[in-house]
Amino acid sequence: MQSTRFAHSALAGLIVASASLGALAQSASGPIKIGLMLPYSGTYAALGNAIENGFKLYVQEQGGKLGGREVQYFKVDDESEPSKATDNVNKLIKRDNVDVLVGTVHSGVALAMAKAARDNNTLLVIPNAGADAITGPMCSANIVRSSFSNWQPGYAMGVVAGQKGVKRAMTITWNYAAGAESTKGFTEGLEKNGGKVIKDLNLPFPNVEFQALLTEIAAQKPDAVYAFFAGGGAVKFVKDYAAAGLNKTIPLYGPGFLTDGTLEAQGASAQNMLTTLHYADNLDTPKNNAFRKSYALAYKAQPDVYAVQGYDAAQILANGLKAVGGDLAKRDQLAAAMRKTPVDSPRGKFTLSAAGNPVQDIYLREVKGNNNEFRSVAVKALADPARGCKP
Amino acid sequence: MASEGAGNVEVAAGAGDARADVGALPDIGRREAGGWLVPAAAALAIAALPLVLSPYGQDVVVRIAIYAIFALSLELLVGATGLVSLGHAAFLGIGAYATVLASGDNGASLALLVPLAMGAAAAYAIVVGALSLRTRGVYFIMVTLAFAQMAYFVVHDTKAGGGSDGIFLYVKPVLAVGTTTLLDLGQRLPFYYAVLAALVATYAFIALLLGSRFGHALAGIRVNEQRMRATGFSTTPYKLAAFTVAGALAGLAGLLLAVKDGAVNPELLSWHESGAVLLMLIFGGIGSLRGAVLGAICFTLLKELFQSEALLGPLASHWQLTLGLTIIAFVAALPRGLIGLGARVRGVMAGRAARQAVRGSP
């Protein structure tokens, strides 16, 4: 055993030495390895594709290079499964040795990615997952988010509701982290504007039997209801809410996810609903118009908030690389530059907080037909409180 | 499989063949080619692998080894006792969750976590076993599935269980005496060898257990429970004991999985996980400990293969289809698994010896 162990250590030492030599060689030239860990199958496949399209669109606009270096992509399908997340992210970090991780949509998976990024000191840019913890207790200098935190749209909606005179509200969502964080944001925003939440309703994820809880809402007669659901749940809830006649007497509010990508299925039941989000499709700014045109040209489809987030993820990375001239070895400078440079996004200009989350305007939108139309700015330059983040 | 209750259709038709399927297999661990040499050689080979494998490769080996322990634990139930459980993942998950919850923010000692994880899984196994063993056949399968779902919902829905995103393990366990650290599972190589040691210990333990009086009783129950009971033998305590031991060993696999991933997730208890471990058994061959390990290797690598974009290109995203069709083809054509294939190749000798064993058993 002794000789084996010695041989092993010698071999290990050689491997480590050559790897670090290789890494040193890589860090200044050669292509940048970007690991895309996104859902390419399952319910969120469309979102994964939109994010990747947005990311690649930005790179293409820079002539196919970031910080003067070519880009090499590695892809892993995370299937939106938190249980496989650690194995999947290890494929990118340990097998493919990527320089930057980009992902993902599902918060549970993103949390695992954040942990792996911290443990392995890999750069991570998150183009969607809104888990507050990522820019909270899990925050780190090498982790940055180009999207939002679950708290932000909720808080903005709470502010709007309070300003509209809502005194008694109820919240309803699935029993999972994203739902809890979103409703907490709403509660805070509402309480700061003179209202309060009388009851929080929730049901197990991804259960969609809402009848019992809708009856409860009808019995309590609140001034407004705030709901956080996504995908199929969002479709069903909005429809059930209307079918129970509640939308005539109790206004339904929610973050943009309640009506993003679901309007065709929701139809008449969603009309005139107010939601808050950091993007609206018809934002009339030169940057947004140009972005929408080039996206439609490149991919023959309309972009959505996910495409914007992917686009901005590439932009944030590019900002950092530009500052260090493409030299990945200057990690601290790179990470700092990614944080400090303002981002010129199709959603409007935004900056990044010290915890790595966008400090951005949250817009109020109204459903008209099959679109979420911009109405006003609900809250300007809203920063997530980043509770628990020790930079 | 398990003997059927009164008034159930299977007694008349299919059960006879089903019992022959299991009863005709060679005694576990005894008459397989090479005796102890083959498993021992395999263990040595795995021990030597870190010399040639990258850290990622070692990760894959560790994952397969942990699933092999999980498969072995189920082999005790399915192959040895003839009880098909579709809820075995619950014990894997409970072991994993117990580990993470007990570790808290500061980590915990292995001396606490191993008995705790195995104990928690065993405790749930006794309760589930006591209730499930009141049923037979198809009922038993469904009831074990339902109890696993119950555990799934507890960790998925309640605050105590951490919710659908799971919980992280912040500090990996160590084994320390006073101030000297004997074994730190946070380091890659010590963890590798710890998992290998656990696998070897589990394999040896089950093999010895099956060779004992207890194991013979289980074999008797598997072959013909009614006959055992007719001779005055009380079978339920034995089945319950097998169920509990299997649960405890699955809990051990769960602890190792939690340490390896640094996180636990409700999906560990899902019926997809229970289905996957049954698939491992059938791939390797029911009734053989080597088969259980072989099945774990085969299933994991097969899944990796089907999901690999490098090897299969665009077909990789449709891995559910390729995997599903492969399973159907495999189960239909090779119900005895890979070990069965080997036995067939070795020829009539294995079959003749097995038939003698069945005739000779009390």
Place this chain on the structure above:
Amino acid sequence: MDTATFLVQCLNAVQYGLLLFLVASGLTLIFGIMGVINLAHGSFYMLGAYLAFALAPWFGDWFVTRLVAGVLLAAIFGYLLEWAFFSFLYERDHLQQVLLTYALILVFEEMRSILVGNDVHGVPAPSWLAGGFRLGGLMEYPWYRVFASAACLVVALALYAVVNRTRLGMMIRAGASNRDMVRGLGVDIRRLYRIVFAGGVALAALAGMIAAPLSSVYPGMGSSVLIICFVVVVIGGIGSITGALIASLLVGFVDTFGKVFFAEWSGVGVYVLMAIVLVWRPEGLMKRGF
């Protein structure tokens, strides 16, 4: 909780329970008659829902016609599936049945993904069932839900009539108690099984079609309904239609009122119910029988 709310919650419980019954009855029939454990039963429910979505543009408001067409298509599909796949499962032991039907789920899910994609789809209720009626000034109860409950009741009665009052039903009951004897009497047991299987598939698909406007159509909808159906069958007793009905309603009530009173633990409630029944009656509430 006041009376009006209580009554509405009861209505909700019954409606959910009856829909569950439709799926569970198919499952218990297949279990009870052929002794085949079929994990893919949830996929038939999903098939029905997607059929409702696919057939919608062709039938418009002719909702009942759409249901009938869907049921016929599903029955044909079930007949062919039994002939091509399930008939080979009868000789195999339970473990192989479990694994083969599990693999079938994977195949169905992927086929669905390839053929129809992964989006969530809404299915509108027919316009003659739109709207609802006011329940004591509390809220509107949708007419469609009343229709759903009524349709399930009609099917339940029809099922009872077929099984207990027709020759086919007699053969089914006989085949369940003693397969070989029935074969010996000259009944073509294979064809009987095929018919029963097609019936089971049709029932599950019908449930999916009725549920589609209520729950919308999305990937994975089969798995969620499957496990609950297993629980219903265990509680009710394998092979017993009456048992499935009682159990479904019980589950409906536990689930609905559990959500209201025990939000976090409501998912566990159904399994606690099952555990209690198992302690009291391991073979289910109704012993084998109809």
